[in-house]
Amino acid sequence: MWFSRSGIAYVLVLAVLSSMTVSSVSGQASMTFSFSLDGTSFTSCSYWGVTFNANPGQRFIVQWSETAGVPTSLDLYIVTQTSLQEVWFCDAGPVELYSDSGAFGSVNWAAPSRGDYVVLLVNNNFNSVPGTLSITPINATVTATPIGYATARQPPICQANDCSHGKS
Numbered sequence: 001m002w003f004s005r006s007g008i009a010y011v012l013v014l015a016v017l018s019s020m021t022v023s024s025v026s027g028q029a030s031m032t033f034s035f036s037l038d039g040t041s042f043t044s045c046s047y048w049g050v051t052f053n054a055n056p057g058q059r060f061i062v063q064w065s066e067t068a069g070v071p072t073s074l075d076l077y078i079v080t081q082t083s084l085q086e087v088w089f090c091d092a093g094p095v096e097l098y099s100d101s102g103a104f105g106s107v108n109w110a111a112p113s114r115g116d117y118v119v120l121l122v123n124n125n126f127n128s129v130p131g132t133l134s135i136t137p138i139n140a141t142v143t144a145t146p147i148g149y150a151t152a153r154q155p156p157i158c159q160a161n162d163c164s165h166g167k168s
Contacts (some may be wrong), residue, residue: 030061030136031144037074037123037130044151045090047122050133050144051081054111058140062119063106066131071103074121074129078109081116089155090124108138118147 031050038046054060066072078098088094097117098109111117123129135144 028137030134032134039126039128045124049118049120049147051118052142052144059110059138061136064133065104066129072129077120
């Protein structure tokens with residue numbers, strides 16, 4: 001009798017483990033990265049990003065959270081990789097497909113076309129901010145790679161009535 005009970009328990013454990021393995025095929029585990037963004041200066045702000053490629057309609061959950069003691073709002077942008085090559089200012093960010101601000105947040109985002117994308121976190125505050133960023137593919141298998149830290153320019157100081165930041 002003891003052998004049959006332990007045999008049944010063994011079969012149940014195998015069934016549970018195999019069902020867990022099958023369920024993970026439809027998605028991919030979350031990829032989590034830590035960052036620490038320097039505070040802004042009068043001439044620049046720091047940003048950090050993670051790049052990944054996607055096909056049209058592939059969905060991702062992007063979550064970010066600062067881990068400092070005092071909540072500090074960061075600017076999050078999802079952009080094409082080519083947008084980083086353009087000139088952009090700290091207060092406006094790059095040409096984005098999605099943007100949000102907050103000490104933490106989550107977005108369910110779908111890629112509009114095939115291409116290379118970047119999730120950027122911009123610190124336009126005077127204090128440094130540590131935190132985490134996670135990307136979870138819903139219906140895709142991708143590799144996300146941190147692109148490191150960089151700085152963007154602060155907008156030029158307004159001269160008389162010209163505060164256009166170079167916009168037409």
